[in-house]
Amino acid sequence: MVEDTGVDGLYTKNPLVTSGPNLKFYAGAPIKIEDRNIIGVLFIADRISRRLSEIERETLRDLAEWVQLEIGCSNLFYTRGEDIDKIRQDLIVKNREVEASKAKIEVMLENIGDGVIGINNKGEIIFINKQVEILTGWREEELMGKSLIHSIKLIDGQGNEVPVSERPIRNALYSNKKVISNSYYYQRKDGSQFAVSITATPVVVYGLVIGGIDVFRDVTKEREVDRMKTEFISLASHQLRTPLSAIKWFTEMLVDGEMGSLNAEQKELVENIYQSNERMIGLVNTLLNISRIESGRIIIDPEPTDIKTLVDQVVLELQPKIQKKNHKLIVSVHGELPKIKIDPKLTRHVYMNLLTNAIKYTPEGGEIVVLISKSGNEIISQISDNGFGIPKRDQEKVFTKFFRSKNIIGIETDGTGLGLYLTKAIVDSSGGKIWFESEEGKGTTFWFILPSLGISSKDGEVSLDS
Amino acid sequence: MVSEAKTIMVVEDEVTLLQVIAKKLKVSGYSTITCISAKQAIDYLKNLDENPTAIWLDYYLPEMSGMDFMVEISNNAKWRSIPVIVVSNSAGEEKKKAMFALGAKKYLLKAQYRLDDIVKIIDEVITENQKSV
Numbered sequence: 282m283v284e285d286t287g288v289d290g291l292y293t294k295n296p297l298v299t300s301g302p303n304l305k306f307y308a309g310a311p312i313k314i315e316d317r318n319i320i321g322v323l324f325i326a327d328r329i330s331r332r333l334s335e336i337e338r339e340t341l342r343d344l345a346e347w348v349q350l351e352i353g354c355s356n357l358f359y360t361r362g363e364d365i366d367k368i369r370q371d372l373i374v375k376n377r378e379v380e381a382s383k384a385k386i387e388v389m390l391e392n393i394g395d396g397v398i399g400i401n402n403k404g405e406i407i408f409i410n411k412q413v414e415i416l417t418g419w420r421e422e423e424l425m426g427k428s429l430i431h432s433i434k435l436i437d438g439q440g441n442e443v444p445v446s447e448r449p450i451r452n453a454l455y456s457n458k459k460v461i462s463n464s465y466y467y468q469r470k471d472g473s474q475f476a477v478s479i480t481a482t483p484v485v486v487y488g489l490v491i492g493g494i495d496v497f498r499d500v501t502k503e504r505e506v507d508r509m510k511t512e513f514i515s516l517a518s519h520q521l522r523t524p525l526s527a528i529k530w531f532t533e534m535l536v537d538g539e540m541g542s543l544n545a546e547q548k549e550l551v552e553n554i555y556q557s558n559e560r561m562i563g564l565v566n567t568l569l570n571i572s573r574i575e576s577g578r579i580i581i582d583p584e585p586t587d588i589k590t591l592v593d594q595v596v597l598e599l600q601p602k603i604q605k606k607n608h609k610l611i612v613s614v615h616g617e618l619p620k621i622k623i624d625p626k627l628t629r630h631v632y633m634n635l636l637t638n639a640i641k642y643t644p645e646g647g648e649i650v651v652l653i654s655k656s657g658n659e660i661i662s663q664i665s666d667n668g669f670g671i672p673k674r675d676q677e678k679v680f681t682k683f684f685r686s687k688n689i690i691g692i693e694t695d696g697t698g699l700g701l702y703l704t705k706a707i708v709d710s711s712g713g714k715i716w717f718e719s720e721e722g723k724g725t726t727f728w729f730i731l732p733s734l735g736i737s738s739k740d741g742e743v744s745l746d747s
Numbered sequence: 748m749v750s751e752a753k754t755i756m757v758v759e760d761e762v763t764l765l766q767v768i769a770k771k772l773k774v775s776g777y778s779t780i781t782c783i784s785a786k787q788a789i790d791y792l793k794n795l796d797e798n799p800t801a802i803w804l805d806y807y808l809p810e811m812s813g814m815d816f817m818v819e820i821s822n823n824a825k826w827r828s829i830p831v832i833v834v835s836n837s838a839g840e841e842k843k844k845a846m847f848a849l850g851a852k853k854y855l856l857k858a859q860y861r862l863d864d865i866v867k868i869i870d871e872v873i874t875e876n877q878k879s880v
Contacts, residue, residue, distance in 0.1 A: 522836035523761050526857040530767045533861050539774045562858045580840060747838040747856065 282308040285330035306331040310345030314353060323348050398495040404428050416499055418470035429495060434468040450495045453481035457490055476504045514572040518565045528558045560695060566746060567699045573743045574706040581711065581739035585620035588653055588660065595632045602640050612651045621660060622735025626745060627707050634704040635664040635727050641693055643668030660733045665726035671719040680705045688721060712736045756780040756799040758788045760808050768803065771862040784808055785816035798829050801873050806835030806842060817849040830876040832869055
């Protein structure tokens with residue numbers, strides 16, 4: 282406080298005193314922010330000299346504090362306001378991003394070649410893309426809110442409606458797993474049908490299935506190509522049988538010496554031709570069987586079958602090979618095994634393949650064990666050997682078409698890589714299951730299960746080995 | 748050894764196969780009548796005084812199929828008793844059923860059998876047929 286600038290030497294030459302307002306009196310109180318920085322002063326001034334009482338000084342200080350408080354508050358408010366603005370800005374940006382990505386997804390969904398149907402957990406349609414309308418002939422408004430399963434009918438190869446329990450979308454939601462189906466037809470609004478490939482996927486949020494997506498496409502062309510492929514293999518294989526028969530029969534006559542006797546070397550050479558030709562015949566047969574299984578046209582003709590007799594027959598047929606390699610074969614069949622309704626021809630193939638493999642891929646003097654037991658409603662067949670085994674790295678490829686494990690290619694040249702593929706296809710088509718365990722250098726055990734209640738028959742057009 | 752009186756008619760459009768089959772049957776003691784079509788076979792049958800002992804029949808034949816041939820045979824009182832062995836490179840269930848329904852005695856898949864075995868089967872079929880006649 283300066284009571285009289287004329288007296289206080291510090292201010293006598295101050296410009297505000299000597300000119301301008303010509304201040305004589307000044308009293309100020311500092312205004313601080315956060316108790317530290319002085320951001321200004323609240324002051325009173327006059328052109329005449331004054332003196333403030335203690336109360337007046339106190340009041341000035343109080344006023345300054347009040348100002349200080351007010352400034353502090355609005356400052357705070359200002360900062361908060363800034364935050365909210367920023368949040369608002371961020372929200373707008375995020376919203377735009379969401380909108381953009383939503384638009385992107387919508388454009389993708391609309392322009393995707395596949396039909397996409399979204400359903401909620403009650404199976405009601407909650408969205409469809411344009412392709413659904415194009416493929417099925419149903420309009421969006423006709424489908425929204427309706428049950429997918431009851432709106433778009435799924436038809437099997439025989440023209441019957443696929444039961445709800447086998448609909449891919451139902452099973453996807455039920456099992457919480459992706460379900461792919463390639464063998465059915467969707468029925469359009471006008472009643473016509475198209476071959477469809479469906480991928481049904483559950484939508485899971487925090488472990489809860491909240492709906493599902495049914496993605497499908499028209500595979501009429503693919504099925505046609507597939508059919509042509511199967512037909513081609515079938516035709517080509519049948520055609521191959523004519524020259525193969527000629528080679529077989531001519532060499533047979535030569536080896537048998539029916540056209541004059543051959544010397545030992547000649548005989549050996551012709552014998553080689555005969556054996557190679559036999560392999561080719563086997564290969565053609567396998568290819569034909571595969572094309573039959575793959576085409577789904579295979580006849581499944583179950584009849585009450587005595588597994589023991591069936592296995593005995595297979596073993597009898599393989600006896601020469603077993604003896605040649607000096608293997609020990611142990612067959613043990615569950616004592617009270619009832620006759621079960623299976624397709625003996627198909628099942629025979631499975632035993633034949635697994636046993637042939639065991640014989641082939643076990644070094645001389647090996648031990649092969651066949652165990653057939655019953656557990657609940659299942660007949661379990663176990664075929665084990667102490668042979669070369671399947672290396673770990675190859676195990677997942679064992680049932681793949683044309684796959685042969687590296688460790689046996691050099692040892693056993695005779696093999697197509699088709700046997701186990703075919704065997705698995707047969708077991709699968711018979712409602713069974715097949716798996717194995719193996720350790721390289723120790724041996725392999727295959728198991729396969731057939732339902733003891735039997736398998737259901739299936740009308741078809743073709744059978745194996747025909 | 749089979750008596751010389753036994754004659755097998757072989758109907759097969761593949762000349763190479765026809766050749767080897769005829770050779771085999773000959774060394775096995777049969778005489779043969781080889782036909783490269785079913786039509787030719789029918790013509791022969793019409794002109795023969797005596798029926799062949801058995802017929803080896805292919806399924807896929809040009810113009811007149813093995814099936815059509817079987818229909819003709821089964822409809823003809825004179826030929827009906829000739830045992831027919833079908834040897835084809837395709838042995839679908841339906842084809843087999845149809846052929847058996849028309850009276851075929853055996854249906855063999857070509858590349859699956861050695862000639863030795865087929866001759867044995869023919870022998871058996873002939874013996875069986877002679878018993879029943």
